[in-house]
Amino acid sequence: MSDEAGEAIAQGAAPARRGAVAFIFVTILLDMLALGVIMPILPKLIESFVGNDTAHAARIFGLFGTAWALMQFVFSPLLGALSDRFGRRPVVLLSNFGLAADYVLMALAPSLIWLFVGRVISGITSASISTAFAYIADITPPERRAAVFGKIGAAFGAGFILGPALGGLLGDIDPRLPFWASAGLSFANALYGLFILPESLAREKRAPFRWTSANPVGAVYLLRSDAGLTALSVVNFIAQVAHVVLPSTFVLYATYRYGWDSKTVGLTLAMVGVCTMVVQGLAIGPIVRMLGERGTLLLGLCCGAVGFAIFGSAPSGPLFWLGIPVMSLWGIAGAALQALMTRLVAPDQQGQLQGATSSVQSVSQLVGPFLFTLTFSYFIGGSAPLHLPGAPFLLAAALMVVCVAIAVRTLAATKTVS
Numbered sequence: 001m002s003d004e005a006g007e008a009i010a011q012g013a014a015p016a017r018r019g020a021v022a023f024i025f026v027t028i029l030l031d032m033l034a035l036g037v038i039m040p041i042l043p044k045l046i047e048s049f050v051g052n053d054t055a056h057a058a059r060i061f062g063l064f065g066t067a068w069a070l071m072q073f074v075f076s077p078l079l080g081a082l083s084d085r086f087g088r089r090p091v092v093l094l095s096n097f098g099l100a101a102d103y104v105l106m107a108l109a110p111s112l113i114w115l116f117v118g119r120v121i122s123g124i125t126s127a128s129i130s131t132a133f134a135y136i137a138d139i140t141p142p143e144r145r146a147a148v149f150g151k152i153g154a155a156f157g158a159g160f161i162l163g164p165a166l167g168g169l170l171g172d173i174d175p176r177l178p179f180w181a182s183a184g185l186s187f188a189n190a191l192y193g194l195f196i197l198p199e200s201l202a203r204e205k206r207a208p209f210r211w212t213s214a215n216p217v218g219a220v221y222l223l224r225s226d227a228g229l230t231a232l233s234v235v236n237f238i239a240q241v242a243h244v245v246l247p248s249t250f251v252l253y254a255t256y257r258y259g260w261d262s263k264t265v266g267l268t269l270a271m272v273g274v275c276t277m278v279v280q281g282l283a284i285g286p287i288v289r290m291l292g293e294r295g296t297l298l299l300g301l302c303c304g305a306v307g308f309a310i311f312g313s314a315p316s317g318p319l320f321w322l323g324i325p326v327m328s329l330w331g332i333a334g335a336a337l338q339a340l341m342t343r344l345v346a347p348d349q350q351g352q353l354q355g356a357t358s359s360v361q362s363v364s365q366l367v368g369p370f371l372f373t374l375t376f377s378y379f380i381g382g383s384a385p386l387h388l389p390g391a392p393f394l395l396a397a398a399l400m401v402v403c404v405a406i407a408v409r410t411l412a413a414t415k416t417v418s
Contacts, residue, residue, distance in 0.1 A: 020139055021148060023197050024132050025155050027092065030189040031099070031126060032159025033166070037178045037185075038106075041171035048175070049112040060112070064119045066366065071123025073362035076130045080355020085209040088135040089199045096190035099125040100183045107179035130354035137342045137350040138200035146293050146339035150284030150332065154277045161273035205347050222349060223356050229344040231410035233360060235403045236337055239301070240361045242308065242396040242403075244368025249376045249392045256380065257389045258317040271321065275328035284332050293336045294411045300333025301407060305400035312393030330400075372396070 046060050047053070083091040102125055106118035133149070140148045170177040223233040254260045254268070288296050307327025314320040338357075345353045372392040378384055379391035388394070 020197060020200065021136065021151075023193055024135055025152055027096065027132055027189055027193065028129060028152055029155035029159055030185045031129060032156050033163045033182075033185055037163045037167035037170065037182045038103075041167055041175055041178045044171070045115065045175050046112065049115070064116060067116065067120050068123035068126075069362045069365040071120055072126065073359045073366070075124045076358030076362065077352065077355035080130050080134060080352050080358075081207075081209055083131040083134055083201070084207045084349065084352055087199045087201050087203075087206065088131050088138065089193075089197055091131045092135065092197065093190055093193050095125045095131070096186055096193060100187035100190060103179050103183035103186060107176045107183065130358040133338065134350040134354045135200045137354070138347070142339070142343050145342055146288045146296060146335045147285035149335035149338045150280045150288075154281035156276070156280075158273075158277055161270055161277070164269075201347075207349065207352075222345065222352050223360075226344050228410055228413075229341060231406055232337060232341050232344075233357070235301075235406050235410070236341075236357060237360045237364055238399050238403050238406075239304065239333070239337075240364035241368045241371070242304070242399040244364060245308070245372045245392050245396040248369040248372045252373075252376060253389060253392065254317075254320075258320065260317065264317070268321070268324075271324055272328070275324055276331055279328045279331045280335070283329075284335050287332055288336065293340050296332050296336040297340065297407055297411070298333075298404065300330050300336065301400055301404045303327065304330035304333065305397050305404065308393045308397035308400060312390030312397060314390070 042064070046064070050060060079091055079095070099122065102118050102121040105121070106115055109115040109118055133152070136148055136152060137145060166181070167178040170181055222229075224230050251265055254265055258264075260268070284296070287299070291299060303326055307323050307330060310323030310326060311320060314323060341353060341357070342350060372395070375392045375395055376389065379386075379388040
């Protein structure tokens, strides 16, 4: 697929654009599916390497998660800058092939060290998701980016639902089988892209590669290049920190407060995934057309604040479930925020922007777990001034209120973001 093909896309070749968007959707879906497939089996595999010592396995699993997030932080801006220099296609394809090889490595890992090496490589290769979003920014007019970002975001929900379920079924057959399945999915996706995916960034729109902008610290300078972009990046960071309350404390909270078993927890997570898919796939486009990107961002952030408040204050499980549809509407904010930010950088900086954004999100994944687990532990302990198990979610709601305040001020002051 030549540079001419990329130029055709950039100039609006509808069939190519539809095919390219479909590929990016499938790329992210399979990436999330592959990650989800190993989610339920990786802790058990780690446990088998440490003599079935659950406490030690939990600490090792936490180290694996930190290493993965750290790789995302370091390599997302690097891959974004490389895609601005050499094009999106080679970065996406090499990452897909690399991810497939990595899952093979983990499937064959003879020791915990090799499994850790595989997890580090997975963090590096999965960082190409930022390049996939830059691809969408290349081929989509600014006024339609929020809706398309929303549809792409639905792939995350689908992978979140299907991946763990498939991984659990395969893991019951053989603990290494989920890794082989993930390798097959990634390799099939890479082959599909090899023959289908054209380049989206025309050669004359590419930027020279500079190490100063290809590292996490340098990437921050892009986010500081415009006052509106800086403020929206802060909103993104705070919102991402708030989001971490769900994976870090939900299972502990639901088990402690509502007495849910693993089946109820799993069904609740599936409900979250279904609602997220509906919002991301169907609701964002009409809402953006009705409210615009500014209104969509503010509505989504407000829904996030209200949803977290419901989660933290619900005295029973059914009332907690009522908060899920409200919380799911928070998803419209992410797509609108990404669309607004892409308007504030040049075409040859879209990869760098997405890489910098991914690095910011990685930092939130490093900060959030400590913040919310310690909050939960404190407010259910005997030294707390009041017994408040929902404190982590109420803290997340407060963070979302801060996001709303910053967004209102920024959108009122920045005419470009309109």
